[in-house]
Amino acid sequence: MCGIAGLIHRGKSSNVGHELQGMLQALKHRGEDSTGYALYGETDGKNFIMRFKVGENVGEGSTSVAEDVSVYDERKKIVDSYLSEIGAKIIKEERILPYSLRYELQYDKKDLLEFSQKIESIPGVEILSMGKSLEVIKDLGNAKMVCDRYNLDKLVGTHAIGHARMATESGVDIKSAHPFWGYPFSDVSVVHNGQLTNYWNNRRALENKGMRFMSECDSELIAVYLAEKMRDGASLEEGMKESLTGLDGVFTYFVATKDSLGMAKDTMAAKPLVLYESDDLVAMGSEEIAIRSILPQEIDTYDPFDGEVKVWQI
Amino acid sequence: MANLKNVTKKTKAQAMGMHTEVLTGRTQQKFFNPDEAENFYYFGTYDVDFNKRTDLDVKNMSAAEANKEIDQLMSQGFGTIVIKNPQGKHSLGVGILNKLNLIFEGSLGYFGMGSCDGPIVRINGRVGWSCAENLMAGKVVIEKNAGSCFGAAIRGGDLICKGSVGARTGIDMKGGTIIIGGDAGAFTGFMMQRGRIIILGDVGINLGDSMYDGTIFVGGEIGSYGSDAVDAELTKSDQDWLKRKLKVAEIGENFDVSKMKKIVAGKKLWNYDNLEPTEKKGAI
Numbered sequence: 001m002c003g004i005a006g007l008i009h010r011g012k013s014s015n016v017g018h019e020l021q022g023m024l025q026a027l028k029h030r031g032e033d034s035t036g037y038a039l040y041g042e043t044d045g046k047n048f049i050m051r052f053k054v055g056e057n058v059g060e061g062s063t064s065v066a067e068d069v070s071v072y073d074e075r076k077k078i079v080d081s082y083l084s085e086i087g088a089k090i091i092k093e094e095r096i097l098p099y100s101l102r103y104e105l106q107y108d109k110k111d112l113l114e115f116s117q118k119i120e121s122i123p124g125v126e127i128l129s130m131g132k133s134l135e136v137i138k139d140l141g142n143a144k145m146v147c148d149r150y151n152l153d154k155l156v157g158t159h160a161i162g163h164a165r166m167a168t169e170s171g172v173d174i175k176s177a178h179p180f181w182g183y184p185f186s187d188v189s190v191v192h193n194g195q196l197t198n199y200w201n202n203r204r205a206l207e208n209k210g211m212r213f214m215s216e217c218d219s220e221l222i223a224v225y226l227a228e229k230m231r232d233g234a235s236l237e238e239g240m241k242e243s244l245t246g247l248d249g250v251f252t253y254f255v256a257t258k259d260s261l262g263m264a265k266d267t268m269a270a271k272p273l274v275l276y277e278s279d280d281l282v283a284m285g286s287e288e289i290a291i292r293s294i295l296p297q298e299i300d301t302y303d304p305f306d307g308e309v310k311v312w313q314i
Numbered sequence: 315m316a317n318l319k320n321v322t323k324k325t326k327a328q329a330m331g332m333h334t335e336v337l338t339g340r341t342q343q344k345f346f347n348p349d350e351a352e353n354f355y356y357f358g359t360y361d362v363d364f365n366k367r368t369d370l371d372v373k374n375m376s377a378a379e380a381n382k383e384i385d386q387l388m389s390q391g392f393g394t395i396v397i398k399n400p401q402g403k404h405s406l407g408v409g410i411l412n413k414l415n416l417i418f419e420g421s422l423g424y425f426g427m428g429s430c431d432g433p434i435v436r437i438n439g440r441v442g443w444s445c446a447e448n449l450m451a452g453k454v455v456i457e458k459n460a461g462s463c464f465g466a467a468i469r470g471g472d473l474i475c476k477g478s479v480g481a482r483t484g485i486d487m488k489g490g491t492i493i494i495g496g497d498a499g500a501f502t503g504f505m506m507q508r509g510r511i512i513i514l515g516d517v518g519i520n521l522g523d524s525m526y527d528g529t530i531f532v533g534g535e536i537g538s539y540g541s542d543a544v545d546a547e548l549t550k551s552d553q554d555w556l557k558r559k560l561k562v563a564e565i566g567e568n569f570d571v572s573k574m575k576k577i578v579a580g581k582k583l584w585n586y587d588n589l590e591p592t593e594k595k596g597a598i
Contacts, residue, residue: 267500269481269500272443272462287404292402300459301421301459302477302478303462305481305518306481
């Protein structure tokens, strides 16, 4: 089933980590195999923030194979050496969990393709996000568990999207969890509720064009599909509109960039979405109770129609 | 099977007092003999007094607790219940099988007022997916917008949304009337079998797709017609009915119904008749 939620504050910052946690926790009945956050925090915009994993969570319910922590250590060492090789300087590093790390990097090149390919050439290493304000945090468990584990409650920012996952198309693991980074574009993330039925056809075509897939989760296709459109010069909104015919199946998805948040709904409107929009806040989720977790007062909400694409700026 | 329209002698159903008129097909009305009234009460329903009114704050209740409390209040004879702070909870007000004035001061989540038979409901907010699914009788009025599958499979009653509704409104409906003050999404009237849908605004693609029977009236633009849906002539009788219905629904009273489009099923299905299930059962 899965649940998605997102919000964007226009003209101000807020405690988006706490707000999104509340929204996703309200949707936990839609799936709590894993939960993911894409948070756009307040930064000075100088350095990149790289969230990456060197292994999987092998806790209860996981479909991953257990590895020794020493394997993670070894992978981390290789990441550090590769970063040095490609000219990225580590300004700050945090090892939040044995398999999950956050680096602040000084890296002057704009093209992240070469950078990402180099780091992800290390077996077992995946960049969860790369950007100057985006941080993707995803792990097994419900929203509160992940929030507590990664201490997201205090994160201040302008916008965020998140996902509560019931695993149906692929394994219970972090690599299949949402949000997906719009590799190799800085600060692009995607969450999706639905099923894509032309996944393999699209995947083959995109891989032939040099695009990268890390999981077998159909939702990853949306991030890669949009990334490819943007690589070819389309705007985010143009790419989203093309996706309504390029992607087959039932879907509602959110995509976020450094300064915007968008939603798209398939032409059959088969997946739910409730939307609240005011001058200073847009909040949306698979169910109204997600929005109510941050706006308990009576508000006007609506369901976007079939084939609708909307994009909001901060 | 006998042609039910041509049966001239009184059927068993008529003998029981269920009908006083000759069956002519499309009708939403059923006639009961008051002497038989006791046979038409559901188990677990209550005699309520509409003048006996109370408030119920469900802010800290689960949907199941709230519904049990509504049932408890009805058993005490309360005929008017005002629900405070529904806050988008799912499945509120389901399974009410007797007359009741129910007012929600706020919005409902999914499956609100599902499987009801008889209550008069006003929701001063919006509703999520599948509001009033399987409604048998009564009236449900939503003051704001509604989600998809609005009035799915309703058998009777009036379901009114003063705002806009999502996709698949009236899917599989088998009777009753759905009235929309704003726009409606794709696949409105999908596989509808009986009943009527009125949309004052625009409607999305595939209107009336695979409809068996029933009628859809549209005041605005139509995205596209679904398979089997065709235009029909809007008669004087249709216009009179529309005016009457919109007035009762407190919606679009001054709407120019003469410009509405009427959409019906273009295909006659084999071995399909348009009798209400109760009529058919009784006649057989």
